[in-house]
Amino acid sequence: MAKLIEYARRFIVSVINQMIMMKKSLGAKTLLYPTPLCVIGTYDPIGKPNVMTAAWVGICCSSPPCIAVSLRKATYTYGNIMNRKAFTVCLPSEDYAKHADYFGLVSGRDVDKFAASGLTPLKSELVDAPLVKEFPVAIECKLHRFVEIGLHTEFIGEILDVKADESCLGADGLPDIEKIRPVLFSPEGRKYNGVGRFIGKAFSLGRELIKP
Numbered sequence: 001m002a003k004l005i006e007y008a009r010r011f012i013v014s015v016i017n018q019m020i021m022m023k024k025s026l027g028a029k030t031l032l033y034p035t036p037l038c039v040i041g042t043y044d045p046i047g048k049p050n051v052m053t054a055a056w057v058g059i060c061c062s063s064p065p066c067i068a069v070s071l072r073k074a075t076y077t078y079g080n081i082m083n084r085k086a087f088t089v090c091l092p093s094e095d096y097a098k099h100a101d102y103f104g105l106v107s108g109r110d111v112d113k114f115a116a117s118g119l120t121p122l123k124s125e126l127v128d129a130p131l132v133k134e135f136p137v138a139i140e141c142k143l144h145r146f147v148e149i150g151l152h153t154e155f156i157g158e159i160l161d162v163k164a165d166e167s168c169l170g171a172d173g174l175p176d177i178e179k180i181r182p183v184l185f186s187p188e189g190r191k192y193n194g195v196g197r198f199i200g201k202a203f204s205l206g207r208e209l210i211k212p
Contacts, residue, residue, distance in 0.1 A: 053104030
């Protein structure tokens, strides 16, 4: 009897622990956290500079250095990239979150977004696409290839250069995330956040777990 009671007790404790630790299913959603708030720069068919907001953006290859941007066919930028075979990925600082958000609310078919926002387009020296002068970092890309996925088309751009304001560079001459102050986007909650506190050096923090 004592063994039966002990078995039952352990079983109940196991079930309770599993219930406590169980994660809730949220379904098949685009819930990678965080996603970057980026602005994609292109020229339209008549050479007018255009920008749009995008969050489905990420590095996809180291050699050659490439970045992937996923866009819907309905966007004005989709056609611009197809025509010009180039685009830029610009990173706004927190100071320009309002402007970047605006770029996603209106279409370049109807509005000159640079004129409306008061920001300044700069012609890239390397690709047929504009930069945003006021944003601290811009990545210049030539179209490497594109992949039709479903609702979105993934444009893979080969990175030809990264332009950065000197004011956002660290002592090592590289962009410093705390000086750039990029904006992070929460997809489901539709919220913008700034970068949080520093927690450790990459490729170093986990070494304490490596057994000798």
